[in-house]
Amino acid sequence: MGTMITSFDDLLRGAASLKPKRILVANPANAETFQAIADAQVKLPTHFLLVGNRATIEGGLADAGGDPRKAEVVAAATVQEALEKAIGLARQEKADVLMKGSVDTSTMMRAVLQDSSGLKTGRLLSDIFILEFPERKDNKLIMITDGGMSLSLELKNKVDLIKNAVFVAHALGNPDPKVAVLSATEFVLPNLQSTLDAAALSKMNERGQIKGCVVDGPLALDNAISPEAAEEKGIRSKVAGRADILLAANIESANSLAKSTTYFAGLRLAHVIVGSRIPILIPSRADKSDAKLLSIATGMLMSEQPWKEE
Amino acid sequence: MGTMITSFDDLLRGAASLKPKRILVANPANAETFQAIADAQVKLPTHFLLVGNRATIEGGLADAGGDPRKAEVVAAATVQEALEKAIGLARQEKADVLMKGSVDTSTMMRAVLQDSSGLKTGRLLSDIFILEFPERKDNKLIMITDGGMSLSLELKNKVDLIKNAVFVAHALGNPDPKVAVLSATEFVLPNLQSTLDAAALSKMNERGQIKGCVVDGPLALDNAISPEAAEEKGIRSKVAGRADILLAANIESANSLAKSTTYFAGLRLAHVIVGSRIPILIPSRADKSDAKLLSIATGMLMSEQPWKEE
Numbered sequence: 001m002g003t004m005i006t007s008f009d010d011l012l013r014g015a016a017s018l019k020p021k022r023i024l025v026a027n028p029a030n031a032e033t034f035q036a037i038a039d040a041q042v043k044l045p046t047h048f049l050l051v052g053n054r055a056t057i058e059g060g061l062a063d064a065g066g067d068p069r070k071a072e073v074v075a076a077a078t079v080q081e082a083l084e085k086a087i088g089l090a091r092q093e094k095a096d097v098l099m100k101g102s103v104d105t106s107t108m109m110r111a112v113l114q115d116s117s118g119l120k121t122g123r124l125l126s127d128i129f130i131l132e133f134p135e136r137k138d139n140k141l142i143m144i145t146d147g148g149m150s151l152s153l154e155l156k157n158k159v160d161l162i163k164n165a166v167f168v169a170h171a172l173g174n175p176d177p178k179v180a181v182l183s184a185t186e187f188v189l190p191n192l193q194s195t196l197d198a199a200a201l202s203k204m205n206e207r208g209q210i211k212g213c214v215v216d217g218p219l220a221l222d223n224a225i226s227p228e229a230a231e232e233k234g235i236r237s238k239v240a241g242r243a244d245i246l247l248a249a250n251i252e253s254a255n256s257l258a259k260s261t262t263y264f265a266g267l268r269l270a271h272v273i274v275g276s277r278i279p280i281l282i283p284s285r286a287d288k289s290d291a292k293l294l295s296i297a298t299g300m301l302m303s304e305q306p307w308k309e310e
Numbered sequence: 311m312g313t314m315i316t317s318f319d320d321l322l323r324g325a326a327s328l329k330p331k332r333i334l335v336a337n338p339a340n341a342e343t344f345q346a347i348a349d350a351q352v353k354l355p356t357h358f359l360l361v362g363n364r365a366t367i368e369g370g371l372a373d374a375g376g377d378p379r380k381a382e383v384v385a386a387a388t389v390q391e392a393l394e395k396a397i398g399l400a401r402q403e404k405a406d407v408l409m410k411g412s413v414d415t416s417t418m419m420r421a422v423l424q425d426s427s428g429l430k431t432g433r434l435l436s437d438i439f440i441l442e443f444p445e446r447k448d449n450k451l452i453m454i455t456d457g458g459m460s461l462s463l464e465l466k467n468k469v470d471l472i473k474n475a476v477f478v479a480h481a482l483g484n485p486d487p488k489v490a491v492l493s494a495t496e497f498v499l500p501n502l503q504s505t506l507d508a509a510a511l512s513k514m515n516e517r518g519q520i521k522g523c524v525v526d527g528p529l530a531l532d533n534a535i536s537p538e539a540a541e542e543k544g545i546r547s548k549v550a551g552r553a554d555i556l557l558a559a560n561i562e563s564a565n566s567l568a569k570s571t572t573y574f575a576g577l578r579l580a581h582v583i584v585g586s587r588i589p590i591l592i593p594s595r596a597d598k599s600d601a602k603l604l605s606i607a608t609g610m611l612m613s614e615q616p617w618k619e620e
Contacts, residue, residue, distance in 0.1 A: 133574065220569060257566045257567065261570060263535055264577060265575035
């Protein structure tokens with residue numbers, strides 16, 4: 001990687017400088033997906049494999065201003081067949097990144113999580129949100145995890161979530177990301193499990209059980225991202241006020257937090273699933289226009305990063 | 311109330327039109343608190359009872375541009391004495407609103423929650439965040455609950471949290487607020503408790519067990535506040551896209567969500583504790599400058615609203 005990626009502009013530049021990546025799309029069939037593919041054809045070194053109805057794909061991509069001749073179409077008659085063929089192609093290592101088109105996210109992830117998919121690695125799969133916070137000086141990219149893969153978060157899962165997010169941070173050239181374990185307070189409260197988990201995760205990091213990052217928590221969101229709020233509270237920490245990765249206390253909290261940055265703050269958001277053999281993108285139709293392109297760029301960068309258990 | 315309060319400007323106008331309210335402050339001792347008192351002396355019909363060190367109070371309030379002669383000072387030698395005297399005055403109905411100065415929030419709330427405080431009503435105490443979302447057309451004020459009073463949220467508590475938030479909405483002139491019960495998804499998932507709670511709360515509302523509002527959930531944040539996101543998902547609901555009250559799934563989620571609106575989105579936030587005999591304000595030192603004034607205005611409006619069990 002070399003230099004650290006600290007903004008979405010950097011991210012797009014980084015992806016643009018890569019060797020061409022093969023992006024496999026399961027059932028592209030709506031205008032938003034075709035627009036993302038058309039954009040990526042122009043702006044990023046990509047080769048698309050599009051699995052679905054040939055006429056829909058060729059017409060849709062042309063309508064979006066893309067070039068069907070530069071994409072490889074694999075015909076499939078139904079959504080289910082498109083999904084199965086896409087996963088088969090991924091299993092045969094025909095792709096660097098897998099992206100969903102018009103497929104229900106839960107259907108897609110159930111298929112990925114089957115043993116027969118060949119896409120599992122034994123690691124936990126998790127979804128990493130990456131948002132750009134323009135007000136921040138040094139590293140504008142803040143990650144939030146988990147994006148929605150893990151319904152219930154036990155301590156063991158949180159360890160894996162941190163490792164996956166750190167894996168993404170390393171791929172973005174950040175060798176030692178600061179991980180804030182979020183709760184509602186910076187104090188350890190015996191009857192609030194997320195604060196106990198946070199203390200345990202911090203200590204595991206100190207003892208070398210979680211490597212390649214600095215972990216601190218519990219922290220409330222303001223203590224994690226605002227140096228002023230952290231100072232006001234007198235929190236002494238390498239992470240407080242400067243977190244690169246926010247580990248949410250639970251799935252509801254991660255979801256609300258990520259959506260709040262989009263809907264209340266109007267920030268841009270990319271997201272990528274890691275832990276599978278290749279990065280998986282599950283863009284939402286409601287994503288802002290450039291979110292899909294940013295997610296594709298993130299997936300491309302991730303596809304270059306070898307996983308190593310630290 | 312008459313007209314509905316749909317913005318913070320409305321809120322300040324509404325509070326400004328009230329008969330004078332007695333605001334009791336436990337141990338005012340920092341510049342931010344004195345500034346809030348000084349602002350309120352000018353902008354709102356208030357009479358302040360300030361309990362603490364007389365010299366500190368008179369000097370601090372004058373420094374902030376306030377008028378110590380218009381405030382009533384009750385001398386107390388220590389923080390603990392100030393807190394006890396303040397609660398005693400509240401018990402004797404000498405105040406319409408109780409606000410914390412330089413007192414640790416948990417110390418203050420422990421004192422309030424003692425049976426001897428005389429401030430309990432048998433109802434659950436909860437903290438309601440009110441944020442102003444300028445992009446919204448009709449009602450710009452969105453409430454988030456719980457702000458941090460309840461560490462663990464069982465279904466029974468969530469019923470009370472809704473009732474308390476609805477009580478605030480009614481005080482702001484909204485006769486039939488739309489309550490979104492948040493989770494990470496709009497689907498009911500048997501292994502995600504917050505979605506089951508949401509379904510139960512919706513049905514309780516349908517059956518008349520929760521009155522004076524329309525409750526719907528589970529909803530993810532985007533479905534709750536964005537009409538476009540709700541429509542994109544095809545959710546048919548009176549609440550989706552137009553929620554006035556957001557019931558967070560848990561304390562961590564409420565905290566992250568409220569702080570995200572402040573720190574990522576830069577929105578203004580007031581908050582007030584209800585369920586006690588008089589409204590209680592626990593402003594944070596890190597609050598933005600006008601948050602305390604908005605909270606005082608909210609407390610004043612709440613003090614006019616009689617609680618009725620519906």
